[in-house]
Amino acid sequence: MQVAVPASAIEVSDLTKRYGDVLAVDHLTLRVQPGEIYALLGLNGAGKTTTIRMLLGMVRPSSGSVSVLAEQVRPEQSSVWSRVGYLVETPAAYPELTVRENLEIVRRLRGLTDPWVVDDVLAQLGLVPYADRRARTLSLGNSQRLGLAKALIHRPDLLILDEPANGLDPAGVAEVRDLLHDLAHRHGVAILLSSHILTEVARLSTRIGIIHHGRMVEEIAAADLTAHTRPRLTVVTRNAAGAMAALRAAGHFAELDGHGKLVLTDERALHHADEVATLLVNADCPPTRLAVEQDDLETYFLQLVGAIPAAGDG
Known part of the structure; x- marks a missing residue:
């Protein structure tokens, strides 16, 4: 039927x-x-x-x-x-x-x-x-x-x-x-x-x-x-280029957000931020700030309509 x-x-x-x-x-x-x-x-x-x-x-x-x-x-x-x-x-x-x-x-x-x-x-x-x-x-x-x-x-x-x-x-x-x-x-x-x-x-x-x-x-x-408010690990260091090279060599996907911060979105980095910090210290690029951040819903909406840049945009 x-x-x-x-x-x-x-x-x-x-x-x-x-x-x-x-x-x-x-x-x-x-x-x-x-x-x-x-x-x-x-x-x-x-x-x-x-x-x-x-x-x-x-x-x-x-x-x-x-x-x-x-x-x-x-x-x-x-x-x-x-x-x-x-x-x-x-x-x-x-x-x-x-x-x-x-x-x-x-x-x-x-x-x-x-x-x-x-x-x-x-x-x-x-x-x-x-x-x-x-x-x-x-x-x-x-x-x-x-x-x-x-x-x-x-x-x-x-x-x-x-x-x-x-x-x-x-x-x-x-x-x-x-x-x-x-x-x-x-x-x-x-x-x-x-x-x-x-x-x-x-x-x-x-x-x-x-x-x-x-x-x-x-x-x-x-x-x-x-699901659209993606978490990310943000890293501030005095040597962003060296830090990015070290992170990518270790298998992390890292990019600059246009404000001098490194942004990582891979699951390993998000769940093991302490390992990222250790990696950067050993690479002689110690972080001055390291934090897991997540957009709220209003940020997501404003990024969609172009009122603010999306994370990672220059």
Whole structure:
């Protein structure tokens, strides 16, 4: 018996958006499955928000195709949006209405007949203490919570979120992380979010697409991120050339990093740094500094997009 493969929640193929001479999104291709949390990661201006706007039909692509919940995104399309929740850039609200009144308007616009959905989403986003406050009095973090509540009120099958943790304090970030994790893994909601914070993305997402200047630089499973933060043994000595010759003669792969440091990445050097030190002393090139270092995730991300040089680059 053949098992049916579920349709992708998002299918993007060769997506391009050009504004005059500016190429905002450059032949982007990606796929998001039900129950998956896919993060678009990139520096500010990388093309994340433009991509999200094309996914939601807010901006027409210059070329390429976008489908959401197995339907092609077109300007005249309307049926699929009842199953999609979204938050793009700054959350909008009626400033003179209360939090509850704002959500009540969304409930009616969504055609939801159960009035209790407002209370449910207030509790879900921790907004019960602020339910009767006017939206204009909310902090940035609680405004973000209200925007997320509006995106979730109709229990969508797909969530598209642009910087969902914006303005939240650490406790709020953790609450939203737990909420999104629960929606994806317990309820099968597909989630695409954008962020420029790798550490938070690594905790939350299933897969990460790293984009730079509108182009996909790398796509990676979040579980594999730590494998890309390679450890290395760095050595500082007054005679770098002599030290390199001695290390290579002993079978170590050593290179200069452009700052006068020798960098070794072979397993033997990493696990037996004391032997490396002894070797250099015997070669009359004693190290003045010797340490095992490892990039953190943000360093890895910045190296990928060229914001800082990779270890070993001159």
